[in-house]
Amino acid sequence: MFCPECRMEYVEGVFLCPDCRVPLVAELPPGPTTEFVExxxxxxxxxxxxxxxxxxxxxxxxxxxxxxxxxxxxxxxxxxxxxxxxxxxxxxxxxxxxxxxxxxxxxx
Ligand SMILES: [Zn+2]
Missing domain, CATH: 3.30.70.790 (UreE, C-terminal domain)
Incomplete structure (x- = not known):
């Protein structure tokens, strides 16, 4: 499981990132959305x-x-x-x- 905010990986069974307090996702969205600058x-x-x-x-x-x-x-x-x-x-x-x-x- 991954945190979509800080992109940290967590073990199975964890559903919430303790740092960002957002639900974890099974896969990170493709590409670094926050760092991409046009x-x-x-x-x-x-x-x-x-x-x-x-x-x-x-x-x-x-x-x-x-x-x-x-x-x-x-x-x-x-x-x-x-x-x-x-x-x-x-x-x-x-x-x-x-x-x-x-x-x-x-x-x-
Ligand atoms: Zn996080």
Whole structure:
């Protein structure tokens, strides 16, 4: 028997998790439902300076974010990087970036 909350395994005969006080289940639901986070892109830029600034704004607000792709500081090939955050932080992140007045995609 397993606790669906803390995922601890218990011996037969136990029907309630003493820690979480929830009924045990015979099998855990597939996949870690609590840890799965869907990520969405909130910012795209080809400018590494703007990218770093945007990232620090988000991190300063306590939003966990990561960068997908990279900005190539090359005169001829400018790459594009995306800042991705968890879906739950999407609205906050977008609003923050709007308030900070970054212009995505603007780069020379
Ligand atoms: Zn439990």
């Amino acid at each position: 990520h969405v892109t909130v910012f795209t830029t080809g400018n590494s300076v703007i990218l770093a600034m945007a990232k620090s704004v988000l991190e300063g607000a306590g939003i966990r974010c990561f960068v997908k792709g990279e900005v190539l500081q090359d005169l001829f090939r400018i790459g594009t990087a995306e800042i991705r955050v968890g879906k739950e932080d999407e609205e906050r992140a977008v609003r923050l970036l709007q308030e900070t007045n970054f212009s995505p995609g603007e780069g020379e």
